[in-house]
Ligand SMILES: Cc1ncc(C[n+]2csc(CCOP(=O)(O)OP(=O)(O)O)c2C)c(N)n1
């Protein structure tokens with residue numbers, strides 16, 4: 001049986017190139033700025049309902065997505081904006097969904113928590129804590145059935161990791177050697193409950209032991225460590241050895257959703273993380289040390305801001321869905337004869 | 338360019354709030370992420386962070402101001418290098434007005450209907466009344482029952498240290514301690530089952546679901562274990578437990594978080610089901626539910642939590658499960674509803690009265706057992722009936738009432754029973770579609786007129 005390990009994957013001798021890091025920097029910054037803008041639009045009443053921001057956790061999805069190949073699937077919870085952007089979905093379509101407009105990925109009918117893209121292999125966007133886990137394994141089941149060599153990555157939180165269906169899924173995934181990576185985004189809290197108060201054994205990467213699923217704890221604030229761990233897990237799955245668990249130790253800077261008074265942690269704890277562990281700052285520093293020009297970084301900042309502003313403008317200009325949309329999409333049409 | 342800081346919306350249902358405290362003053366430098374103010378909503382006090390960087394040019398809304406509407410400018414930031422003179426023309430730089438209408442706030446609470454109490458049987462004459470929100474009434478009900486019976490305990494997600502996701506359990510941890518106010522992991526199926534076991538073991542659990550949408554994870558334990566065991570054990574193994582939490586649509590939280598389960602649970606023999614509208618009924622029914630020896634599903638509503646009603650201040654106020662209430666007496670048409678549907682029913686009745694139609698409004702309050710006698714009695718007087726609910730129309734509470742009336746009041750009906758419900762689609766997120774998906778007062782008025790042939 002594979003033993004879980006608690007070390008970050010060793011850095012390969014030849015680390016990432018400057019070009020690669022610059023791309024990672026831009027990808028993470030896009031998520032950060034997008035989320036800040038979404039928070040702003042929420043405050044203005046342009047976004048309603050629940051809106052869960054991904055700020056602080058950017059390295060997880062950007063690092064893992066960088067390790068995937070075209071066709072690998074991504075599925076996650078309601079904290080999904082970052083995952084969609086990392087998968088290459090258009091910020092305009094995501095933002096317009098947040099404002100409930102026809103130009104959104106779900107024509108305005110799904111909102112922040114419910115978006116999908118077959119083209120980008122993004123399978124949601126799920127509002128029920130834990131429900132995405134068997135769905136992600138089902139995508140792995142289909143991969144194996146179709147013998148397409150793809151791997152399904154399913155992301156869930158430290159809180160979700162206690163749902164019963166997670167363990168039912170672990171058993172099936174291991175039993176049937178499904179190509180699926182269980183990515184536990186351990187951001188230390190499930191709403192107001194810290195992992196210490198919710199989990200008898202908070203070492204989530206060991207939770208597959210009883211099912212013979214190897215696991216690894218990774219510094220989820222470090223793009224390079226995340227990507228390396230991802231490459232290893234993906235290789236394991238693609239070679240037919242079955243599922244893999246990656247526990248990404250990360251942190252969310254903002255409240256659980258927009259309506260979280262956040263009394264369960266101190267401001268100092270948040271500031272300390274922001275100052276010492278920020279994933280974007282980390283890559284920025286690496287780039288400067290490698291000799292990247294400040295101007296190149298500035299150009300990235302500027303381009304990102306423009307994309308986000310364009311997305312916000314589009315999200316406000318796109319009209320509300322036609323009232324006839326209320327009745328569409330309840331059933332799929334019969335296939336053409 | 339000056340930047341206006343607007344009163345932020347801090348929750349899906351927030352329309353206004355109190356500016357409890359400024360943590361910045363004119364001239365302070367702020368950067369993105371700094372706490373600038375504390376704002377109180379009916380649910381919680383929240384810190385507000387700056388989004389932009391700059392120097393505080395002006396505070397526009399004083400500390401302590403109440404009822405500050407979302408999107409009101411509350412302060413002005415000057416960007417780097419600007420001085421106060423920029424304020425003079427600051428108005429030009431107000432953030433662009435939203436291109437589209439601000440998303441629908443939840444329906445404005447109606448002017449509180451004057452509930453005529455023709456029978457007034459429940460509240461003793463001369464009892465003192467106090468104004469309370471539904472939220473406070475539910476909390477008091479639990480606290481009173483926990484004081485009364487040491488076997489009663491509460492468990493659920495965020496019920497203790499966080500004081501409740503919707504603040505219904507506020508203060509309970511302080512008073513009763515962590516043995517009786519228990520935070521659970523996010524494991525609905527598991528803790529619902531633990532609750533059933535605890536009830537078998539002699540305790541009286543109150544299991545809170547953060548919302549009933551998540552009780553679908555637990556529905557096997559609720560139905561197969563809680564509801565059926567007494568029967569399967571030949572009456573030996575009762576299950577005194579309350580499953581409670583908000584049910585139905587809140588505002589803009591989309592399909593997976595906006596479902597009304599009234600008809601689902603009302604279908605199950607072995608369960609009792611309550612769905613109160615007013616604070617007095619919420620309190621009285623919850624106390625009755627906690628004392629009931631059977632599993633009780635207690636369906637609350639997030640939008641109603643913050644509404645105020647008169648609650649009798651009598652020793653041990655309870656309301657019997659299974660008894661409807663005439664919320665407004667009338668002679669021309671019977672409107673039957675429950676829970677938040679009462680909002681539309683009462684609004685419609687008030688509007689109909691202006692057109693000379695006197696509607697009798699019946700608040701079912703309990704859905705199982707359902708007081709259909711009260712409905713039949715009313716329809717024998719009015720000869721017409723309209724039902725109103727938020728859930729889906731197929732196999733609804735309205736269909737059930739309609740069937741009962743056909744059987745028991747066939748000869749008294751002068752028009753078909755019209756059953757109003759939510760539209761037969763999953764709840765859309767878009768503001769305009771969400772409004773259309775819900776049942777509306779206008780639809781109730783139209784239906785009532787139709788059955789009166791007016
Ligand atoms: C089955 C279910 N129960 C409860 C909720 C309410 N809820 C939404 S998110 C959340 C916390 C989840 O925390 P975690 O899994 O750690 O993910 P994070 O939000 O930290 O990304 C809860 C309790 C829900 N959506 N679904």
Ligand SMILES: [Mg+2]
Nearest residue numbers: 157158189190
């Ligand atoms: Mg978490």
